[in-house]
Amino acid sequence: MSRLLRSAAYGVLSWHDGLTGWRTSRRAFRTLLAASPDEVTEQAQRKLIQLLQHAYQTVPYYRETWNRLGFAPGATTTAADLIGLPLLTRDVIQQQLARLTSEAFAPDHLDIDCTSGTTGSRTSFYRDRGCRVARIGRQWGILEHCGYRPGDRRGMIWGVADDLPRRRGALTPRTRFRRFARANESIYCRVMSRHDMLDYHGRLRSFRPAVLYGYPNAIEQFARFIQRERLAPIEVKRIFCTAEQLHETQRELFQEVFGGVVFNLYCSREHGCAGFECRTHRGLHIDAGSVLVEVLNNGVPAARGxxxxxxxxDLLNYGMPLVRHATGDLGTVALEPCACGCSLPLIARFDGRESDILYRPDGSVVAGVLLSHLFMGHSSIHLAQFIQEDITSLDVYLVAEGGGPPDLRNAVVQESRSVMGPDVDIRVHFVADIPRNPRSGKFQQVVRKVKHPARARVS
Ligand SMILES: [Zn+2]
Structure with a gap:
């Protein structure tokens, strides 16, 4: 009953906020979910042509760039034709912001947003109102597919302060209604002190969320805190992870501590919720009605596996079309279709971000995720961060229970060298805490300050 009331209140709130119409997009997503492979391809193709033609006709940057290349999107254009077009990098977006905006939209019909800026500076971009509404609807379609419905109470562990409701000030009937409709109890995870986590634990105990939602590294910190302090359990049905890479050990920990099923999502501020896990949890399905995903290895499509x-x-943002946006995320193309029967494309797994890679002295590349997997056998290590200032050395910062066992330092040096190479100088630092990125609230496992000696493939 309470869920239905909250769900109805959410409908009223979205109408009040000018976001009506999201249910139409949710319906469109549900239809696509049940479509055959041919229908999925046909719809993605149709949306791509529509978007490319709009970009060509109304966006100066694309018109000029594509004219120079002799490319004009037409009725027979396919996804394969994209390969001849340049990638849209963060630098281009930053430098060409005005020329990337569609002339078909009045400025007051566009919303500005920023990337989280984990690495380098923030990048601004625009999104039209219709895109915002469509994203909300499609995201609800995805969440419902994973068992999270509007009105379900949600505990949110989040790193972007602007996304969170302000908790200060007196509650008016209007803010009270908004809180009821949002069904959300949140904690800002950039810094979570013992006091913050105790307070949040108390709030969640009385709120009784059905869903936990947030950054996996922050949820891990909270889960370990509950274990360490032997606090009363918080039991949820679903746990949604986004914004950071989810490790399998975290999935097991969350299921153990919170009792719920873990779903990984691939979301970004630029493209909304682009990918999601289904009930098989074997990779992420891509919402082909929202984005067209290419996985490139040295500029050409990567093979399966x-x-x-x-x-x-992006197939939804007509205000500022993003064509071939180089996200900096790394992923592996699935070898075979998903056993769940859904025809949406499948990414087998995410391999972190391009900024999360380190270099060996010989210039070869190491995915940072390999290092974090190394320390899984050491239960005393709560948090590890790798900072590379130059290619002959690596600083490893560790938060370890009671400083860890006496041989921990040696073990960390040996295990790090097994990945980075025998000659690399490994410096281990035991610290009380490792701060998160001040802008995004994300935990940065790898910080690389050295420039790559040559462009190389990830090993
Ligand atoms: Zn599936």
């Missing part, structure tokens, strides 16, 4: 950079063409 191969890792490469994820490049996204």
């Amino acid at each position: 191969e890792s490469g950079e994820i490049v996204i063409t």
Whole structure:
């Protein structure tokens, strides 16, 4: 009953906020979910042509760039034709912001947003109102598919302060209604002190959320805190992880501590919720009605089972079309279709971000995720961060229970060298805490300050 009331209140709130119409997009997503492979391809193709033609006709940057290349999107254009077009990098977006905006939209019909800026500076971009509404609807379609419905109470562990409701000030009937409709109890995870986590634990105990939602590294910190302090359990049905890479050990920990099923999502501020896990949890399905995903290895499509950079063409944002946006995320193309029967494309796994790679002295590349997997056998290590200032050395920062056992330092040096090479100088630092990125609230496992000696493939 309470869920239905909250769900109805959410409908009223979205109408009040000018976001009506999201249910139409949710319906469109549900239809696509049940479609055959041919229908999925046909719809993605139709949306791509529509978007490319709109970009060509109304966006100066694309018109000029594509004219120079002799490319004009037409009725027979396919996804394969994209390969001849340049990638849209963060630098281009930053430098060409005005020329990337569609002339078909009045400025007051566009919303500005920023990337989280984990690495380098923030990048601004625009999104039209219709895109915002469509994203909300499609995201609800995805969440419902994973068992999270509007009105379900949600505990949110989040790193972007602007996304969270302000908790200060007196509650008016209007803010009270908004809180009821949002069904959300949140904690800002950039810094979570013992006091913050105790307070949040108390709030969640009385709120009784059905869903936990947030950054996996922050949820891990909270889960370990509950274990360490032997606090009363918080039991949820579903746990949604986004914004950071989810490790399998975290999935097991969350299921053990919170009792719920874990779903990984691939979401970004630029493209919304682009990918999601189904009930088989064997990779992420891509919402082909929302984005077209290419996985590229040295500029050409990666083979099945191969890792490469994820490049996204956004099919919903007409205010500022993002065609072949180089996301900096790395992913592996699935070897075979998903056993769940859904025809949406499948990415087998995410391999972190391009900024999460380190270099060996010989210039070869190491995916940072390999290092974090190394320390799984050491239960005393709560948190590890790798900072590379130059290619002959690596600083490893560790938060370890009671400083860890006496041989921990040696073990960390040996295990790090097994990945980085025998000659690398490994410096181990035991610290009380490792701060998160001040802008995004994300935990950065790898910080690389050295420039790559040569462009190389991820090993
Ligand atoms: Zn599936």
